[in-house]
Amino acid sequence: MxxxxxxxxxxxxxxxxxxxxxxxxxxxxxxxxxxxxxxxxxxxxxxxxxxxxxxxxxxxxxxxxxxxxxxxxxxxxxxxxxxxxxxxxxxxxxxxxxxETCFIHEDLRLKYFCVPCDSKICPECVLSTHNRDAGCDVIGLDEMSSEVSRRREKLMRELETLKTGIASTEQLWKEKKERLARCREISRKEVQRDYLTLIGKAESMKRLQTEVLDGKELDDISRSLKRNGNRRY
CATH class of the missing domain: 1.10.533.10 (Death Domain, Fas)
Structure with missing residues (x-):
């Protein structure tokens, strides 16, 4: 020091x-x-x-x-x-x-770059806090330009993959919405059809019940007239 x-x-x-x-x-x-x-x-x-x-x-x-x-x-x-x-x-x-010298190891110049930590370091840092056991990946400062380019290209590829995934997801969601809209329309038509069918059955039952009641009423009137006629004689 x-x-x-x-x-x-x-x-x-x-x-x-x-x-x-x-x-x-x-x-x-x-x-x-x-x-x-x-x-x-x-x-x-x-x-x-x-x-x-x-x-x-x-x-x-x-x-x-x-x-x-x-x-x-x-x-x-x-x-x-x-x-x-x-x-x-x-x-x-x-x-x-x-x-250009390390703040921790003051006699040593910054010669390396830790990629995960995105930090310039000295040779002693490579052996201590930025070793492989700490999950660090160290390259020389002269390699930074090519490493940055490589990482940029990797990020661009990941971005394109992400964009493709988003576009695919949007298309799937659009198709799903269209299928749901078609299903809702089919359901509405089926409900309307079933409703009309039930209404028709109800009207038919109403007519039958009315005819039965009307028939009973006529029979009652006929029997009443007959009883009244027999009493006069």
Missing amino acids: TSSSSKSPFRLTLLKVSEVLTEENVQDLAFLCEDISPARRELITNARELFAALQGHDLLNERKVNVLIDWLDELRLLEASNLLKKYRKTHLTGHVKAQ
Whole structure:
């Protein structure tokens, strides 16, 4: 590790920032970075790990402090924010070379890229937190361009597959709606037919019952007339 006297003003500023941030502050800051995966956020317990993660996503270096300043202001961590603002005012007036060494392993340069974590890392990180046992897949920084292209092509293929699936689902749903509409129309016609059939049967039964009652009424009248005629004689 390098001594404090050999550290750059940027690293010394971050050291001061880390001293005023609590573990809860660090976790809140990590939560604001959507580029860091949820699983990786849970592993961040101190400011150094947070700075390393932000650096790995190209969100923090000697010329990129505005993102972290904005987050600090959003969380009202004004003491830490003011430290970075002071650094920005003092050191960012000229051209400063971006930091290319690891925040955790300060003597080592960033030479690799962890694909699952989407983060630049140093050789020591490959052996520690970004090894295969942690589910990481590491490539050289010089391979990033081809890897990004490969991942983009994969995503495009997945997108086309998804679009095809959506179109197929929409077509199936359209056909299902049409079948349901036809079934409803057939059901309406069957209900109407059955209704008319029942109405016809009811009318027929009504006529039969009326004829029976009318016949009984005529018989009663006839018998009554006969009884009355026999009494006169």
